[in-house]
Amino acid sequence: MKWIDNLVELTETGKVGKCPCCGSYDTSYSANKISGDFGHIVLWCNNCKNGYNASRMKINDSFKTNTPIPNNISL
Ligand SMILES: [Zn+2]
Incomplete structure (x- = not known):
């Protein structure tokens, strides 16, 4: 599985998965609208x-937005 699959999962289920x-389910996300719904x-x-x-x-309306992102995450 790749992060792109998690995006699909998030869109379909509202959860990152x-x-x-590492296989952990301790995952989170933050959605931020920049222009319109995108x-x-x-x-x-x-x-x-x-x-x-x-x-x-x-960005679906059901998404959590502007969740603080931990500053020790490597993107
Ligand atoms: Zn992990």
Whole structure:
């Protein structure tokens, strides 16, 4: 599994799911609208501190927005 699959999972289920790096389910995300309904989504794992930044994503209204991103995540 790759982070891009987590994006699909998030879109379909509202949950990030399993970390593609370490397999932990201790994952989170932050969605930020920049222009209209589009913006970027940052996914990360609280266990191994890896993350993924996806730009130009459609931000669903159900997404949590502007969640603080831990500053020790490597994107
Ligand atoms: Zn991980």
